Amino acid sequence: MPVPFVKKTDLSGKPIIGITMGDPLGIGPEILVKALCENELQALCIPVVIGDQDVLHTALSKFLIPLRIHKIHDPKQGNEDPGYLNLLAVSSLKLNMSMQPSMTSVIGKAMADYIHTGVDLALSGQIDALVTGPITKTGLKMAGSRFHGHTELIAHQTGTRKFAMMLAGKTLKVVLVTIHMPLASVPDSLTQENILDIIHLTCTDLKTRFNIKAPRLAVAGLNPHAGEAGLFGHEEQQIIAPAVKAAQNQGLDIQGPMPPDTVFNYAIKTGCDAVVCMYHDQGLIPFKLIHFKDGVNVTLGLPIIRTSVDHGTAYDIAWKGCADPTSLVEAVKMAVFQARHRTDRNLPHD
Ligand SMILES: NC(=O)C1=CN([C@@H]2O[C@H](COP(=O)(O)OP(=O)(O)OC[C@H]3O[C@@H](n4cnc5c(N)ncnc54)[C@H](O)[C@@H]3O)[C@@H](O)[C@H]2O)C=CC1
Numbered sequence: 001m002p003v004p005f006v007k008k009t010d011l012s013g014k015p016i017i018g019i020t021m022g023d024p025l026g027i028g029p030e031i032l033v034k035a036l037c038e039n040e041l042q043a044l045c046i047p048v049v050i051g052d053q054d055v056l057h058t059a060l061s062k063f064l065i066p067l068r069i070h071k072i073h074d075p076k077q078g079n080e081d082p083g084y085l086n087l088l089a090v091s092s093l094k095l096n097m098s099m100q101p102s103m104t105s106v107i108g109k110a111m112a113d114y115i116h117t118g119v120d121l122a123l124s125g126q127i128d129a130l131v132t133g134p135i136t137k138t139g140l141k142m143a144g145s146r147f148h149g150h151t152e153l154i155a156h157q158t159g160t161r162k163f164a165m166m167l168a169g170k171t172l173k174v175v176l177v178t179i180h181m182p183l184a185s186v187p188d189s190l191t192q193e194n195i196l197d198i199i200h201l202t203c204t205d206l207k208t209r210f211n212i213k214a215p216r217l218a219v220a221g222l223n224p225h226a227g228e229a230g231l232f233g234h235e236e237q238q239i240i241a242p243a244v245k246a247a248q249n250q251g252l253d254i255q256g257p258m259p260p261d262t263v264f265n266y267a268i269k270t271g272c273d274a275v276v277c278m279y280h281d282q283g284l285i286p287f288k289l290i291h292f293k294d295g296v297n298v299t300l301g302l303p304i305i306r307t308s309v310d311h312g313t314a315y316d317i318a319w320k321g322c323a324d325p326t327s328l329v330e331a332v333k334m335a336v337f338q339a340r341h342r343t344d345r346n347l348p349h350d
């Protein structure tokens, strides 16, 4: 479904930020009510939660959060009073959280519906950005979705062909060339073309969404020592280096492929704006060592703004009261920043 244009929204007041509740069985409801009870976010935006009334009501009472649910049907009805939790109720699950329910296709579908609704609202300009709470990929699969996660689902729903996953923090930003696939499939999935696409997406979004005028990038190799001149693999010489060279020839400030064990240290020390990584854990391990608490997941290349927590559903601590809401707070703040600073409004994305 191609949806090439973003509707213009009036940003003279506070941006309206849609926040999906995520998997009801995970820590999504808890971090949501904790994040909203601080009043910090309501000073920056009008948050509108897309989720389930009973589940949120249970979270409010279990975690002793003094917010009142304000049920709305249109994001414009969002109350600016920080004492209210604005809710667009999309499901009515009637779960007994004290019985530790398991994932079902009904819960999985509700989780997916929050995302679909949020994307529709963002595409039509009724919200200025979408922030997503954590979901389980298995739950999405049980609901019949063919997508691995939000990133692929939202790209599809917005008709976006070229997109990328960025994990962003103040110290380090990483962007992934391949995302959710077996490690053994990674080498065959790397092409000069897709690496160059990710480099371009990164540069474009750093300029248009992060307000970075002249982005500097570093690119990681795939193999130990970036292949050591072909001794430990040929992907650097045959695929990655030609992509970096092509980007340099197009005038981009970019270096690589660099040895994966030192590229992150180099990037932080020299102030690179992002490191382009060849696979999921190559980027996420160093990123989460630094930004586990406050990292934000951002999808690049979309016609809408989508940020997310950097963590998952954390079933091991769900509904126990010890989940940390910092990543969600940072995801909302980044969504507000992007809504205010984006320079690509009304421009078609690929
Ligand atoms: N944005 C999203 O929707 C994401 C979803 N996932 C999904 O979540 C599920 C679980 O993934 P895992 O690999 O176990 O990662 P996870 O992030 O859910 O948990 C890893 C460890 O970190 C802890 N943790 C995570 N977030 C925390 C928080 N806010 N406060 C305190 N401790 C926290 C957990 O208790 C656990 O010990 C999987 O289905 C995965 O696909 C994973 C990452 C992001």
Ligand SMILES: NCC(=O)COP(=O)(O)O
Residues within 6 Å of the ligand: 148, 149, 150, 151, 152, 284, 297, 308, 310
């Ligand atoms: N490791 C990041 C992750 O799994 C998040 O995926 P998505 O749901 O944002 O696509």
